[in-house]
Amino acid sequence: VARYAERLRSADLRVTRPRIAVLHSVHLNPHADTETIIEAVRACLPDVSRQAVYDILHALTDVGLLRRVQPPGSVARYETRVGDNHHHMVCRSCGAIADVDCAVGVAPCMTVSDTNGFHLDGAEVIYWGRCPSCSVSEVSEAIGDHSPTEQLPNGMLCSGDSGNPPPSDAQPLPTPAPAPGPGEWLVPGPLTPITGLKAAGIGTGGVGAKAGGARYDIADATVASNEPRIEPSVSPPSTSR
Structure with missing residues (x-):
């Protein structure tokens, strides 16, 4: 505080708490914009208005206690290195x-080819x-993020996974069955009898529909055996009158 007060006196400015707070905030936040400085000042002096901070920044810049930097396309920034x-x-x-x-x-810091009569300082x-x-x-966005923590069991990947290991009772995903080849319409396994009442309803009402007074489930109609399918014989229509 004593150092800031001495700077204010050397610039013929009255020493006030808001001015000291602004100098201290800029010193702690080099190249800070006005909004950042206002928040820092109000953290220690809540009653200081925004306009007061604007006025103090202008006054301190005019006397050389602060330097104002504003790159093209950016808001004004302030620093105490002057x-x-x-x-x-x-x-x-x-x-x-x-x-x-x-x-x-x-x-x-550099020499120009022609000063045009200016005295450069x-x-x-x-x-x-x-x-x-x-x-x-x-660089990370260009090559992609392939962190090993995103790997799941069975070699699967999930971009949103947290990388935590699976629970001890977790079961591996089942291996998909191969697609049936030509003529392989039967699924290996024991034959489950289908009652005539259930069979009468297959294909007439869909899964869970009422057929012949009984409800059937698709599991009743999809279990088959390895025995070949025998198509019923159909007699040709009679041509006699």
């Missing part, structure tokens, strides 16, 4: 900002790229 003519790197993806020192070390350079976090994210 007077050294450092530059900035900006992430194209998330907008993160990082400081970068002068390449030469003396302002304006500074330069503001912005380097564009992608921060480490966004670079890693883009």
Whole structure:
């Protein structure tokens, strides 16, 4: 607090709690935007208005206690590092900002081909790229996430699985039966008799329909044996009159 108060006095500004709170918030949150600074100030001084924070930011920037940085396409950011003519790197993806020192070390850090009569005392350079976090994210999205924790039993994959092992009583998925070949219409297994009353209803009412006064289940009609199917003989119609 004493350090912030001394800076305010050296700039001929009255020392107030809101001004100290703004300086402290920007110091703790370099390159913060206005909304972030307002939230940080109100965390310790809840009664400070938004307009008061705006006014303090402008006043501190005008006297050189804060530096305002606004890359193209971004909102204004503020920092307490002033007077050294450092530059900035900006992430194209998330907008993160990082400081970068002068390449030469003396302002304006570069030499122009023609000053056009200007007396240059500074330069503001912005380097564009992608921060480490966004670079890693883009590589992961490009190659896909094939984490082994997403594997399920029997070699199946599930993108939303948490990677927890299956319960001890879990049963493996059954192996699908092969498709029947030509003439293999029967399913191996013992024959279950079908009563004439049930057989009379097969195909007339569907599964669970009433047929001949009795209800039948599809399980009664699908169990078969390995014996060949014998088609009933049909006599040709008589041509005699």
